Amino acid sequence: MVFSSLIFVCIFLPVVLVLYMICPVKYRNLLLLLASLFFYAWGEPRYILIMLFSTVFDYANGRLLEYFGDRNQPKGKKGILALSVVGNLGILFFFKYSNLLIHSWNQLTESHMAALKIALPIGISFYTFQTMSYTIDVYRGKVKAQHNFIDFAMYVSMFPQLIAGPIVRYQYIENQLSGRVTDAERWVKGMQRFLVGLGKKVIFANQIGLLWNDILQGNFQTLSMAEAWLGAAAFTFQIYFDFSGYSDMAIGLGHMFGFTLPENFEHPYSSKSITEFWRRWHITLSAWFREYVYIPLGGNRKGRQRQIVNLFIVWFLTGLWHGASWNFVLWGIYFFVILLAEKLFLLKEMERWPEILQHVYAVFFITVGWVLFAIEDFSKMGYYLQVMFGMKNPVFNETALYYLQTYGIFLVILAIASSRLPIRLVYRLRKYMLRVETEFAVKKGKKAEFIVYSIYTLVILLVSMGLLISGSYNPFLYFRF
């Protein structure tokens, strides 16, 4: 099941909310576990077994790590850790990458090995990373092994973040597994956050996705430079509003059940460098790689050369994590090169640039990056890039004019919505209200803000429902993750 579907919004969510409310506190984790299993099984009735296996496997590993730890047997602990890492990565590799390997092998050796008939289980990249964070941290002694199987299983399968993140490290959520608070305020704030996310996905991402889809499906031979840039901009907005929308929905849902999940996006397109962009984009993934790959490899503590190698490994893997296709690896290495340049000299150099230029620089490389990400076929990608940089085809054409005409206003709305302008405006207004330092004004201001925001989220709900019912374009972008 996905959040941006009628069945989730109008059936699954209200049912789970009511059950959660009437459920005695001590059974709430069990309820969430069952709800999550239903949520997952709805779309992946067979592959739920893999997730259950993962859960049992790492629960057992956690207990065994504790067992060997208590008996002071570091060798046993190491063995279990190795088992857990190999097991998790093995599952991930088998389901996600074996066909890429077979395909690449066939191309290299001109052989004809048959592809395996396996589909990628949704969310596998997210939950294997989560369970690995658990066993590694138990090994490191950062967290205690979880004895309650239901609590642990609920953590792994928790439906808010199951299929598209954020990647919640066990460490982060350990204390929330027992003793969470749910009250009206959390419910309301959570629902509002969920609705904002739903709007980002259904109203913004899906509708601008139509433009990208039109251009991608069109004939590249007649593509103009203007169209190519419009397409790239469209995908740039689509992926941001889609992905950050999912994260908002996840965080909001979590909130309704008393969880505080980590933030995943912080206005990434307002960045002034690529380094900053990656601090603001898919934060929990970068954090995971830093914590479990970059730092264990030695990070920056073993000299510059080693650091560069470490960075390369991290970005190669980051790219590959996004899908079993070499264009994702290219996308990762592309960022490795830019980040390295920034680290070595560019960031210092850029300090002297005017702010607007820094911003243009960042947005330019982010947008070009998304072209590498979005077009899987290398010859098509090359052609598209050539058009973008004026090496092929005319600069402008009628169709570009039409797209500007029909999507122009919308693109401006998206640009504003992805910037920090709206939040700045809100702060400004709040400040203004607080300056009138009377009790009356503060009360009124707070109430007015709540009412305006409530109506705003209500409108989002109604428009999103309308768009979902009319069956407009509603892709799931993370089936490859």
Add this chain to the structure above:
Amino acid sequence: MEQKAGMRVDMKKYYRIYIVVIFGIIAFFGLFSILLPEKGYSENENRYLEQFPKVKAKNILSGDYQERFEKSFSDQFLGRDAWMKGATAVKRAAGFQEVSEVYFGKSGHYITKTVQEDIDQKQYLRNLRYVEYLGETCGGDASTILVPSPGTILGDKIPNHAPYYDADAMYNEAGTVLKKAKNVDIRPEIEEYAKQNQVYYKTDHHWTLLGAYAAYSAYSDANQMLKHTYGYFAVKKISEDFLGTTYSKVMPLNAKKDTMYAATNIPPAAVAYDGVERSGIYDVEKLTQKDKYGYFFGGNYGEVSITMNEKAEKKLLVIKDSYANSFVPFLMESFDQITMIDLRYYKKSVQKLLEENNYGQVLVLYELSNFAQDKNLYKLVY
């Protein structure tokens, strides 16, 4: 500031109202969309709505059950039409000039968006060759009318700069491939009529009666047949509130309804659809329904035979799509018997039909973009 005593704002009441409103909306629509009796056929969308599936272990494991459940949930959603209208209004307000592959055209026209990439040129060429083969083997005079798409004739009615496929090149190709199955280019005639009158419906993908008459006029000229004036057919208004297929796709808030006409001065005829006798060529019942274009021949059937004269010396075979339904009545005066074949539904051998009958004339009539995409024309060879 908020910590100061007496400054704390009690929001509980507001929270409660918010919870009731939001939860109320999602739960209400969820509950009633499932509980209310299922709707079978959607008049508006002219299709059968998905029904809630039966629970079967096999279907659940394959995910088929879930997929169909979601589809029926959306199809059966409470107030579906109103929701769709709202969504379209929002998109229009945001500057969108198309919805569901239909352009918001000028002066109330809703025009299907057909772009170059929608046309498979290879399929088009193959189809032309099938038709030419028919021309070579039918033993009579064969003609082809490829009706221009609404956007081709109403180029000034689609949004400015909006992409639309290049019909000229395709007509040129038809001219080169079609020799025996003579290509009758009706564009000049229909363009002439379009200057002053409405030749396509605003809310439907079909042509109006006048559009069909333009084709009749061009066809009669091309085959040196006696041609009657439009007035001769005693055209009568049959409906003033037609909202057709493009309307249903878009669901605009304020659509101008179309007026429909039909020829009444036509010779009496015995009519049979797929071998079943009917009272006439017009299906009055359809005028009370959504799909009013179905008035002409009651919609699409595999084989429709219209016999004006039992002797049946002058016989015409029409291979066609739904555009022909409003066009064929004009020809009834000129023939003793007309047979219409819709290849989508015709299950018998076309070549055998040609052998058994001595058709003096054969006509292939399709709307151009529909013709180019049709995958049934190979049946002409068998």
